[in-house]
Amino acid sequence: MHGRFRESDLLRHLFETTVARCIADGLVSGQRFAADVSLIEADANKQNSTPRKDWDPGAIDSDGAPRAVREYLEVLDDAAFGAATTVKPKFTSHSDPTSQWTAAGKGPAFFAYSDNYLIDTDHGVIVDVEASRSILSAEVGASRTMLNRVKRRFDLRPERLIADTAYGSGKNLGWLVKRGINPHIPVIDKAGRTDGTWSRADFEWDARNNQYICPEGEALKQFRRNYSDPNRGPTGKGVAKYQALKHTCQACPSKMKCCPNADARKITLEEHEDARQVARDIAKTRQYDISMKLRKKVEMLFAHLKRILGLGRLRLRGPCGANDEFLLAATAQNLRKLAKTFPAPQKPKTA
Ligand code: SF4
Incomplete structure (x- = not known):
């Protein structure tokens, strides 16, 4: 041999x-x-x-x-x-x-x-x-x-x-989506919560508008002001944080399920979030159920x-x-x- x-x-x-x-x-x-x-x-x-x-x-x-x-x-x-x-x-x-x-x-x-x-x-x-x-x-x-x-x-x-989940990192999902391959793969989400409150996976990533949408349909944004002088605004470098409006969360009926100990809900954007959202959307389809059997x-x-x-x-x-x-x-x-x-x-x- x-x-x-x-x-x-x-x-x-x-x-x-x-x-x-x-x-x-x-x-x-x-x-x-x-x-x-x-x-x-x-x-x-x-x-x-x-x-x-x-x-x-x-x-x-x-x-x-x-x-x-x-x-x-x-x-x-x-x-x-x-x-x-x-x-x-x-x-x-x-x-x-x-x-x-x-x-x-x-x-x-x-x-x-x-x-x-x-x-x-x-x-x-x-x-x-x-x-x-x-x-x-x-x-x-x-x-x-x-x-x-x-x-x-x-x-x-x-x-x-x-x-299976072993292949569901953001980096790998990003690699697949970039090549036009639909990932029928469970997403690895390290931001999962164990205390029964909603985790990041319960929020929908809206790439077009650069925002998350919470289960109550409210937007979590990174920036809320339009800066006419780009040097004055946030640089966007580092970890991107997205936040809901304080008064919206305070009046929300689901606050105890979402952010019981904070004034408003904050979420950190994960790398390759677009690809992760593609995989999450696929996971809701009938084709995904067929894939899991295959x-x-x-x-x-x-x-x-x-x-x-x-x-x-x-x-x-x-x-x-x-x-x-x-x-x-x-x-x-x-x-x-x-x-x-x-x-x-x-x-x-x-x-
Ligand atoms: S607490 Fe805020 S972020 Fe959470 S579901 Fe309610 S409105 Fe949305």
Whole structure:
């Protein structure tokens, strides 16, 4: 699996051949895509690892190191691996240092890689696959890498991307909306309140008029005066705060539900608020409910990957090894889809 064979990119070519065949056979419309990720255990264990405080990549002698360790050094500046975060992992494996020590699987922590899928939800065809480090920023980055690649390779530009809350940051929603992709993704809102009063998500962002509209239909504005001399007015730099009129809030029947301890309600504008509002508006539609059901298709593919194909633990080490195994498994899943959709013609029974 190493050396020239890997350098030829044969496995990627093989996988993309199955995608091209699925497109040619009408199994991919390229309209509705779903992205998700599954943790796959690496061939590494805690007994053979170093805790955070003692790990120093600079002390590794790359000449005498095994292949997986050399690959680790090569991807230290790669956004999908080493550069995905500045936070050092709690443990680093000696045999496969690129793998991530993670407890995201809700059970005991282990070393893992993330298998990222991008599927067309019409028939559950995998249109792209990518290995990444098992942390959120690398996984969200992998979804963008895959969207860019399917556009380049197959000219597929989905109308929507369906994904779970992990993909719902303002930055990611902004990236999608800018490219004309509708985010069917729950919005991450860190301004959520736990005391039962209305949070920012209950207010509607009105981009055209640069204001929020509260549930009682009143405007929360950043500036209320028109400054004829632009040097006199607020600069608009820094965090933008929006406020309702004091006398309106004082007379409001919903004040106790909105701002019980303040004279008037204030809201801070989040970055990419336009895109977040697009996602919130989509979340109120029937199409969104359909999308949430379609999202199960990618989860089913991961269940099949682990239970039927038996890819619960990687056999190869290093990011290239993980990528190869993920590509092979996705190829097998697409071939299975083709075989089930277009079964081989049966030989007529001879008497
Ligand atoms: S208290 Fe003010 S901001 Fe809140 S709902 Fe009433 S009018 Fe709107």
